[in-house]
Amino acid sequence: MVEVTEEHLDSVWQVRTRSFGMGGDRDEWNKTARSFIVDGRYLGVLDGDELVAAARVWPYEQWWGGRRVPMGGVAGVVVAPEYRGRGVGSLLMRAVLNLCVEKGYPLTALYPATTVLYRHLGYEFAGSRQLYTFEAADLRTLGGRRTAVRKAGRDDADLFLELAAKAHEARRSNGPLIWPRAEVESWLEDESLFAYVAEDGFVVYKWSDGNLAVEELIAGSEETARALWATVGSGASIAKTVEACCPPFDPIHLMVEHEAHRKSWQNRWMLRLVDAPAAFAGRGFPDGVVLEADLRIDDPELPANTGDWRLSVGNGSATLTPAEPSGDALRLGPRGLAALYAGTPLATLRGAGLVSGGAALDAGFDAVFGGPAPYMLDDF
Incomplete structure (x- = not known):
């Protein structure tokens, strides 16, 4: 077991490609990988001089009962095809668990490609990420005209984090991540994303294949929820649908006239106490x-x-x-x-x-x- 270094990145990329067929922007992937290398959150398994497996850990926090709990988000778990079924994955994940102990994460979570390995090591399903597809015209008619909504900029990053915290504390939310400030700033600087803020909420959305997709939406009141969803729905003259990740108990399900489309889906995630x-x-x-x-x-x-x-x-x-x-x-x-x-x-x-x-x-x-x-x- 080793910490992945710059010298291992070509090997990790190759194992990643052979494991999942992933392509993408390699320069961007290298940039992200280096952020894990800096403080030892990227682990690999060597067979001689050959790297045959790797995994990385995100330094997250997660809302549980409306309070923030540090959580190690496990991602990029890859094992070379010829080493599968030989205990390499278990060896790697045991090292990941010990790394989470070392880093002081009481919890660890992941989206599993397979449940067998992770259940064997103590993970279990805890929740889901659910995507719903709404009629854009439904959202446009939700109202909220008495609520002032303005375009947001980079200087609103702290306000976004404050509004999200207030909402999750009030709702006693379970599961959502706390975003790093730098990530929120990147949303607000990205010209392909459209961000708007009200007194007690905000929305970030984008165009997606001729329709619209909500990246994040937080609302502390009915009027603000209506105003923000209607802002997104104002694109209904071009976009027929709006996709959004939200919980099944989000108020939007009770506001829209039509039920979300059947092509909605969920992606379940697993949790473990460290x-x-x-x-x-x-x-x-x-x-x-x-x-x-x-x-x-x-x-x-x-x-x-x-x-x-x-x-x-x-x-x-x-x-x-x-x-x-x-x-x-x-x-x-x-x-x-x-x-x-x-x-x-x-x-x-x-x-x-x-x-x-x-x-x-x-x-x-x-x-x-x-x-x-x-x-x-x-x-x-």
């Missing part, structure tokens, strides 16, 4: 809900998570502290732990064999971890 106490301490929980429960976690890949724990939830926060063994403990491995953290009902986890014991507190766990279904707006 540091269980830190993950629980960082997450938000519903106000007024109290729970005291014993857990028995068995995590063969990350032994620091293994043991008997006491989960205490109150005042919107939680602690996970070492405890004496209990016969009434909820027993679970890393997959069950990830799914529980993401709000999967206990009945579902029991039905899948991912938890056992502690049945008397199922309703309490569901109340504590319940909330908006986890989703992401961004791919990585």
Whole structure:
């Protein structure tokens, strides 16, 4: 196992191409790859002098219960075809998990090309990224004329981040990423993107094959949501449809006259807890809900998570502290732990064999971890 360096980039590109047939702008790919090399977030597997697998980790934060939790976003996982099925992928991903520990990410998430490898190492499905296609003419008629909307510029980057934070905190969002300021600035400098801002929201969208596509839309009120969607829909004289990634419970589904097109799709992502106490301490929980429960976690890949724990939830926060063994403990491995953290009902986890014991507190766990279904707006 090695850290990928500049000298390895040609080999990584070749493995990437053979693994997934990916092309694209190689100069741009090299530029992005170097940003991971700088602080050791790109790992590779060597066979002699030959690089045969690689993966990189994004330094993200993610909203959970309306609070920000650091998350290592795993991407670019590639294994040369002739090395598949020989344990190389598992070797690589174990190193990735240890890197996430080293970097201080309580969580790690990824979009899987296959579930077998990742489930074997403790990841489980937590949420989805969903794309919907709306009639542009429907959006144009949504109103919101009393809301002032202006063109946004680079100097609005901090305002965009502030508005997004307010919205996700108020909604107790689960799953969305916190964008780096530099990324928001790049949206606002990109001439192919159109950005508008209101008092409590903003939208970024673009033309896409003769239609329109929303990149990001945040609205803190009904009037602002109507105004921003109508701004996008104002292109209805040319664009017939508008694509947008948004959760299935977004208010837009209740505002538009026609249901989203059937060609809408979802891309599911997986989660894993790297540091269980830190993950629980960082997450938000519903106000007024109290729970005291014993857990028995068995995590063969990350032994620091293994043991008997006491989960205490109150005042919107939680602690996970070492405890004496209990016969009434909820027993679970890393997959069950990830799914529980993401709000999967206990009945579902029991039905899948991912938890056992502690049945008397199922309703309490569901109340504590319940909330908006986890989703992401961004791919990585």
